[in-house]
Amino acid sequence: MYKDIKSIPVIAAGGIYSGQDIYRFIQLGASGVQMGTIFVTSEECDAPYAFKKTYIDSNQEDIIIIQSPVGMPGRAIRNGYINKIESGTEVPKNCPLHCIKTCDYQKSPYCIMKALYNSSKGNMKRGYAFAGSNAYLAKKISTVKEIISALKAEYEMAELKMI
Numbered sequence: 001m002y003k004d005i006k007s008i009p010v011i012a013a014g015g016i017y018s019g020q021d022i023y024r025f026i027q028l029g030a031s032g033v034q035m036g037t038i039f040v041t042s043e044e045c046d047a048p049y050a051f052k053k054t055y056i057d058s059n060q061e062d063i064i065i066i067q068s069p070v071g072m073p074g075r076a077i078r079n080g081y082i083n084k085i086e087s088g089t090e091v092p093k094n095c096p097l098h099c100i101k102t103c104d105y106q107k108s109p110y111c112i113m114k115a116l117y118n119s120s121k122g123n124m125k126r127g128y129a130f131a132g133s134n135a136y137l138a139k140k141i142s143t144v145k146e147i148i149s150a151l152k153a154e155y156e157m158a159e160l161k162m163i
């Protein structure tokens with residue numbers, strides 16, 4: 001069935017944050033890369049400033065894997081709300097939304113729908129930010145044009161073996 005397939009493009013993703021990273025994965029044979037986290041702190045990203053600020057303010061040790069109530073792990077930035085979840089004070093009293101069958105609210109440490117809604121509105125006291133492993137590298141809000149220019153310059157430097 002697959003004998004006519006000459007090549008399958010592989011797109012590398014996860015933790016790619018610099019032009020050097022892109023260069024490394026292209027050298028390893030990837031056809032391209034997917035980058036998410038680096039664009040969260042762009043001006044063009046429509047997340048609220050409070051959400052973006054959690055990236056800028058984070059340290060490497062704040063980037064953690066949490067278990068979501070729907071049964072999947074997710075990478076997030078530790079904040080006061082996650083601390084509350086871990087201390088068991090955020091247990092849902094009811095479930096008005098029934099958003100997914102795999103979530104039993106009586107066994108859930110918190111309601112992820114409410115937490116994500118709150119963080120999407122910038123209410124980080126009642127929610128948290130999902131993020132890639134390199135979110136702590138964000139230092140400021142930049143335009144997409146500035147981010148792409150920096151990535152291109154870093155890629156070219158890596159190509160010339162200058163970095």
Ligand SMILES: Cc1cc2nc3c(=O)[nH]c(=O)nc-3n(C[C@H](O)[C@H](O)[C@H](O)COP(=O)(O)O)c2cc1C
Binds near residue numbers: 013035037038040133
């Ligand atoms: C705000 C945010 C939300 C995300 N939500 C999901 C998600 O719901 N499901 C998923 O599979 N990946 C999710 N991801 C992970 C992306 O798939 C990941 O960012 C992408 O592979 C690129 O990796 P990078 O962010 O390290 O560049 C999310 C990433 C971010 C930054």
